[in-house]
Amino acid sequence: MNPSTFLSILFTLSLIFISHSSLSASIINFKLYQVVCIQYGIRVSPNIKGCLEALQSDPRIPSAENYIELSIFILEQAIKNSTLSQIFLKNMMKTDPSPAIKECATQDYTGIINAFENALANVLHDPQTAINYLHRDLGYAEGKCSAALKDDPKPYFEVNVLISHVYFYTAVAELSLNHLIDQ
Ligand SMILES: *[C@@H]1O[C@H](CO)[C@@H](O)[C@H](O)[C@H]1NC(C)=O
Numbered sequence: 272m273n274p275s276t277f278l279s280i281l282f283t284l285s286l287i288f289i290s291h292s293s294l295s296a297s298i299i300n301f302k303l304y305q306v307v308c309i310q311y312g313i314r315v316s317p318n319i320k321g322c323l324e325a326l327q328s329d330p331r332i333p334s335a336e337n338y339i340e341l342s343i344f345i346l347e348q349a350i351k352n353s354t355l356s357q358i359f360l361k362n363m364m365k366t367d368p369s370p371a372i373k374e375c376a377t378q379d380y381t382g383i384i385n386a387f388e389n390a391l392a393n394v395l396h397d398p399q400t401a402i403n404y405l406h407r408d409l410g411y412a413e414g415k416c417s418a419a420l421k422d423d424p425k426p427y428f429e430v431n432v433l434i435s436h437v438y439f440y441t442a443v444a445e446l447s448l449n450h451l452i453d454q
Contacts, residue, residue, distance in 0.1 A: 304332050305343045307446045315442045322443065334425060338450040342401070345447055346391040349440035353384050356433040363430075371423035375416040375430060382412030383437055390444065398451040405441050405448075413437055 301309070304326045312319035326332045329348050335341035360376035386409035393401035417434060420427050 272352055274280065302333055303335050303338060303447075303450075307341065307345075309448045313445055314446070322439070325439065326443065335434075338447055342394045342398070342444060342447040342451065344389065345440065345444045346387055346394065349437075349444060350384060350387045350391070352440060353387060356380060356436065359433070360430065365453060369425065371419040371421055371425075371427065372430070374419040379412045379416035379419075382415075382427075383409055386412065387440070387444075390448075394448070394451075398448045399445075402445055402448050402452075405428055405445055409441060413441075 280405060305323065308319050308322035308326065311322045326345065326348070332341065332344050332348075335344055357380035360372060360380060364372050364376045386404045389408065390401040390404040393404065399421055413434065416430075420430055420434075
C-alpha cells in the first residue's frame with residue numbers, strides 16, 4: 272500500500288468515527304478544532320490544512336476544552352481579522368474611492384464585524400441566535416459587498432480574498448456553534 276492510499280484510508284476511518292458520535296471522536300483524541308476543520312473539509316472546502324493553520328494562529332484554540340471556548344476564540348479571531356480587513360479597505364478608499372470600495376469599507380465591513388460581535392455575545396446562552404446573526408446580518412452585509420464588487424468593472428482581486436476570509440470564519444464558527452445545539 273502506498274503512503275497516500277494509507278492516508279486516505281486513515282482519513283476515511285476518521286470521518287466515520289466523527290460522523291458516528293462525538294464519543295468516538297474523543298476516543299481517537301482529536302482536538303476540538305481538528306474536528307471542526309475536518310467537518311469544514313467535508314462540508315465546505317477540502318482545504319483542511321489551511322483551516323488548521325489559520326485556527327492554530329491563536330495559541331488558545333488548540334487547547335480549547337469545550338465548544339463554548341472554541342466558538343468564542345474563533346469569533347474573536349474573526350473579529351480581529353475583519354477589523355484588519357476594514358482598515359485595509361479604508362486605506363484603499365483614500366486612493367480609490369470607487370462606489371464598491373466605499374460600500375465594502377464602510378457599511379458592509381461594519382455590518383460584518385457587528386454580526387460577529389453579536390454572535391460572540393450569544394455563544395454562552397443562545398448559540399442558535401449566534402448562528403442566526405451569522406446567517407442573517409452577516410450574510411446580508413457580505414452579500415452587499417460582493418454584489419458591489421461584481422458591479423464594478425475593476426477586478427478587485429485582493430478584496431475578494433478578504434471576503435473569502437469572512438466566508439471561512441463564518442463557516443468554522445457555525446460548525447463549532449452547531450456542537451452546542453445538536454448534542
Ligand atoms: C485573516 O484570516 C485569513 C484566514 O485565516 C488569513 O489568511 C489572513 O492572513 C488573515 N488576515 C490578517 C490581516 O490577519
